[in-house]
Amino acid sequence: MRTRRGICYPKVEMGCERLTVKRRRDFDGEPTNRRKISKTAPETAGDLDLFDELPDDLVLCVLCKLSSTASCPADFIHVLITCKRLKALALQSIVLSKASKKMLAVKAKNWCESAERFLKLCSDCGNIEALYTLGMIRFYCLRNRGTGASLMAKAAIKSHASALYSLAVIQFNGSGGSKTDKNLQAGVALCARAAFLGHVDALRELGHCLQDGYGVRRNISEGRRFLVQANARELGPWLVWSARAHHGPGACPLLSDFGCDVPAPEAHPANQFLSEWFAGRTCGPGPGFRMCSHAGCGRPETRRHEFRRCSVCGSVIYCSRACQALDWKMRHKAQCAPLERWIDEDGEHELNGNGDIHGDVEVDDGDDPMIES
Numbered sequence: 363m364r365t366r367r368g369i370c371y372p373k374v375e376m377g378c379e380r381l382t383v384k385r386r387r388d389f390d391g392e393p394t395n396r397r398k399i400s401k402t403a404p405e406t407a408g409d410l411d412l413f414d415e416l417p418d419d420l421v422l423c424v425l426c427k428l429s430s431t432a433s434c435p436a437d438f439i440h441v442l443i444t445c446k447r448l449k450a451l452a453l454q455s456i457v458l459s460k461a462s463k464k465m466l467a468v469k470a471k472n473w474c475e476s477a478e479r480f481l482k483l484c485s486d487c488g489n490i491e492a493l494y495t496l497g498m499i500r501f502y503c504l505r506n507r508g509t510g511a512s513l514m515a516k517a518a519i520k521s522h523a524s525a526l527y528s529l530a531v532i533q534f535n536g537s538g539g540s541k542t543d544k545n546l547q548a549g550v551a552l553c554a555r556a557a558f559l560g561h562v563d564a565l566r567e568l569g570h571c572l573q574d575g576y577g578v579r580r581n582i583s584e585g586r587r588f589l590v591q592a593n594a595r596e597l598g599p600w601l602v603w604s605a606r607a608h609h610g611p612g613a614c615p616l617l618s619d620f621g622c623d624v625p626a627p628e629a630h631p632a633n634q635f636l637s638e639w640f641a642g643r644t645c646g647p648g649p650g651f652r653m654c655s656h657a658g659c660g661r662p663e664t665r666r667h668e669f670r671r672c673s674v675c676g677s678v679i680y681c682s683r684a685c686q687a688l689d690w691k692m693r694h695k696a697q698c699a700p701l702e703r704w705i706d707e708d709g710e711h712e713l714n715g716n717g718d719i720h721g722d723v724e725v726d727d728g729d730d731p732m733i734e735s
């Protein structure tokens with residue numbers, strides 16, 4: 363922010379800053395050529411600060427740019443607390459409506475009433491990232507299913523791909539309700555919309571739905587086409603990553619369906635919040651409820667046995683095919699050990715994939731059936 367000094371603008375006679383050159387001597391008594399700027403506060407001098415002369419629309423323009431490009435909430439908050447004028451302008455709806463998802467990426471450990479109020483304020487200004495983030499937090503963390511789903515729906519109406527996909531996951535699982543609340547057709551329709559907007563997980567989910575005839579008429583060739591598209595979109599960031607030679611130790615290789623090492627996709631801040639939220643609680647999502655085993659997801663079960671589990675080892679569960687596919691390639695492929703059968707915590711035999719669960723998510727032979735060969 364240069365608005366304080368306004369060095370980009372024509373020089374104005376301020377009279378509040380005087381440059382004095384003093385001869386100073388070092389420890390040996392030799393004169394040095396250091397200059398010292400003696401500054402007098404404009405308030406005490408009774409003169410105008412150049413910042414006060416900047417028109418509001420210009421400051422708003424700068425704040426909009428800052429809010430849409432900030433890499434963390436602190437970037438914005440530091441400006442907000444600088445002075446009353448900046449605070450008043452920074453809270454204008456035009457600024458909040460442009461806030462990026464990283465600017466709204468509140469940490470779970472910092473969650474408080476004022477954080478929720480700020481997200482709500484941004485949501486009310488029409489910020490779709492705030493609508494989605496707050497919707498996910500309310501739905502899964504605060505268990506306020508109604509308002510959470512409503513906020514996500516508002517973001518989905520405005521074509522927010524992640525919101526569309528999350529609502530699809532809710533419909534596929536009947537999250538927040540009972541098994542009878544599953545609506546596969548609605549899930550496929552939401553997935554199709556998110557896939558149209560280029561959402562990779564939605565493309566993959568839709569591909570498998572079409573291949574398996576799950577919630578939609580079976581069409582194997584069309585399903586394969588969506589899976590190819592999902593892989594092509596995964597490879598895009600990898601090409602940029604590879605071209606820039608970012609092969610540092612922090613990179614997490616993900617074997618794509620085409621056998622290329624691509625970096626793992628960055629989780630949305632809402633998913634990161636969910637993971638942190640439940641990791642920081644001793645009882646997790648609640649007694650008998652478990653988390654999706656894909657590390658980048660963070661979705662918990664909203665009722666017992668809601669998510670589907672790996673039919674080979676039975677030790678991992680997933681909210682969706684997309685999570686299973688990613689986790690399989692990044693981690694579970696090396697860990698999955700076949701078991702003839704398993705017994706859940708209640709001593710009941712688990713379904714083998716043909717029961718109430720989305721059977722096509724099951725792993726039958728130790729090889730991810732979703733991976734195209």
Ligand SMILES: [Zn+2]
Pocket residue numbers: 654655656659660661680681682685
């Ligand atoms: Zn998941």
Ligand SMILES: [Zn+2]
Pocket residue numbers: 672673674675676677678694697698699725
């Ligand atoms: Zn397994």
